[in-house]
Amino acid sequence: DIVMTQTPLSSPVTLGQPASISCRSSQSLVHSDGNTYLSWLHQRPGQPPRLLIYKISNRFSGVPDRFSGIGAGTDFTLKISRVEAEDVGVYFCMQARQLPYTFGQGTKLEI
């Protein structure tokens, strides 16, 4: 199985300031079709995860442009340009290069 490792596990942030979360995979996430299936999700307490970014850097419909994703191969980063109060919660990276799909352990963003 591909192991997804996120850092940090907890991140105190200041409103209006930037934040970033890293995700490293135990093997390359480049699929044989040439795509890299790395997603970022956000979860608030008591709610299901919500898709933010797919294929490294593509923002899902309705996701604010303060969220961006970068990376390649095994190293990926989610960036928030200016943190807003609604951004609190837990962020997960997820790989879909191969089964079983696997998730990072989560990064808790706290104001």
Next chain:
Amino acid sequence: EVQLVESGGGLVQPGGSLRLSCAASGFIFSNYWMYWVRQGPGKGPVWVSRISPDGRTTNYADSIKGRFTISRDNAKDTLYLQMNSLGPDDTGVYYCAKPLRLEGNSLSGSFDFWGHGILVTVSS
């Protein structure tokens, strides 16, 4: 509007069984692979299983292989997960999830809609 509504969870004793359902609406259910993902208390999500649009192809996580069975009824737009020989490690919230499909039917490797989740508690 896409909706995924899970049901069938609850408290069950170790060794017991449950059948989860996920009623889908707002999209052409029969065109999509469908997935089950679970999340233990305070933990990250874990992929459980998936099923092809016609129901003929299924895949399972090693931890549940031989105990859980995924199925679907495209006439009823419903996804199922039959769970047998349940143990404490199966406790958690179970979500059904729909994959995001891109233009030209290309893959995204992600889920754009998740159900609200249904709690399964395995305890004596």
